[in-house]
Amino acid sequence: MEPQExxxxxxxxxxxxxxxxxxxxxxxxxxxxxxxxxxLRADGGAVRSACIESFFLNVRLxxxxxxxxxxxxxxxxxxxxxxxxxxxxxxRLYTKDDHTTMWYLASQHLAHFSKERxxxxxxxxxxxxxxxxxxxxxxxxxxxxGRFVSFLxxxxxxxxxxxxxxxxxxxxxxxxxxxxxxxxxxxxEIARVCHEANRALQLVDGDxxxxxxxxxxxxxxxxxxxxGVRNALAETHDPAAHHxxxxxxxxxxxxxxxxxxxxxxxxxxxxxPYDDLPANQRRKDVLFLSxxxxxxx
Numbered sequence: 001m002e003p004q005e006x007x008x009x010x011x012x013x014x015x016x017x018x019x020x021x022x023x024x025x026x027x028x029x030x031x032x033x034x035x036x037x038x039x040l041r042a043d044g045g046a047v048r049s050a051c052i053e054s055f056f057l058n059v060r061l062x063x064x065x066x067x068x069x070x071x072x073x074x075x076x077x078x079x080x081x082x083x084x085x086x087x088x089x090x091x092r093l094y095t096k097d098d099h100t101t102m103w104y105l106a107s108q109h110l111a112h113f114s115k116e117r118x119x120x121x122x123x124x125x126x127x128x129x130x131x132x133x134x135x136x137x138x139x140x141x142x143x144x145x146g147r148f149v150s151f152l153x154x155x156x157x158x159x160x161x162x163x164x165x166x167x168x169x170x171x172x173x174x175x176x177x178x179x180x181x182x183x184x185x186x187x188x189e190i191a192r193v194c195h196e197a198n199r200a201l202q203l204v205d206g207d208x209x210x211x212x213x214x215x216x217x218x219x220x221x222x223x224x225x226x227x228g229v230r231n232a233l234a235e236t237h238d239p240a241a242h243h244x245x246x247x248x249x250x251x252x253x254x255x256x257x258x259x260x261x262x263x264x265x266x267x268x269x270x271x272x273p274y275d276d277l278p279a280n281q282r283r284k285d286v287l288f289l290s291x292x293x294x295x296x297x
Contacts, residue, residue: 019159021075025065026163028058032141033168036134041187041230052130059137060106066144067094068103082151089143092136102137142169185295187233191225194291198284205280209261218263224249232292239285240274247271 035055042048064070066077067084077084084090094103145165152160185193192214202210211217224246231245250271258267270281 018080019162022159022162028061029141029145029163029165029168031055031058032062032138033172036138036172039134040131055134056106059141060103062141062145063093063103063106066148077148080152082148084144089140092140093144102140105133106137138172142172187226187229190292190295191222191229193295194229194288195225197287197291201284201287220263228288229292232289233296239282239289242289243274243285
């Protein structure tokens with residue numbers, strides 16, 4: 001029997017299905033790209049556990065799509081005419097009966113209501129292993145996905161841009177620039193050290209209104225210090241850029257320049273460009289960044 005040519009409605013139906021499928025793949029990839037940032041910077045709790053769960057769920061979904069032969073009811077890269085190669089990255093994502101591959105590890109880190117295995121969501125990822133596992137899983141996903149996206153682009157697939165590959169990959173890689181040092185201390189713990197060092201410098205400089213000790217400091221001041229640490233970890237800042245980020249955050253919170261620091265009026269004498277600050281105030285930014293760097297080596 002001669003194959004029949006597809007009519008316009010059938011072609012449109014295929015395109016509609018493929019757009020939905022690639023949109024779902026793009027969403028899963030965006031989760032793998034962005035969630036490590038939230039996981040590694042969270043101090044714990046339910047939100048962090050949910051992010052971990054979602055990350056591994058999407059790693060497993062993408063391993064299914066890219067490498068593992070899914071069941072007949074599931075769609076995969078093969079539906080788009082691409083077959084995965086037997087490269088190291090594909091094998092790291094999924095190899096049958098190899099329980100060290102990302103598919104199996106992701107499965108182990110997903111909670112199940114199973115009589116044979118009940119997972120404690122708060123403890124199933126050892127904290128010391130988490131950054132290594134996140135990076136290994138995400139790197140394998142992006143390496144294989146890159147080849148699939150290149151395949152679609154070479155064929156001018158009209159829905160390939162539904163997979164925002166570059167943005168998701170850049171988010172993922174940027175996070176590893178920020179967290180490759182994987183500090184043993186939390187952002188709050190580092191902020192405490194920075195705060196106390198800054199307070200000591202204030203006392204040495206004869207500041208008439210030095211900050212109170214960390215445990216007695218107002219909430220807004222502690223939160224500002226923690227935000228400063230996270231900002232320093234997120235990007236490589238010089239002191240001037242670090243100070244400007246602080247000014248921008250304070251301005252967004254309603255603070256303006258004033259000759260005295262007044263939390264009620266929200267005025268601060270350091271709401272100035274870095275180059276206009278007195279030398280002793282510029283030293284505080286240098287000290288802050290030095291402490292963050294030394295505690296995250």
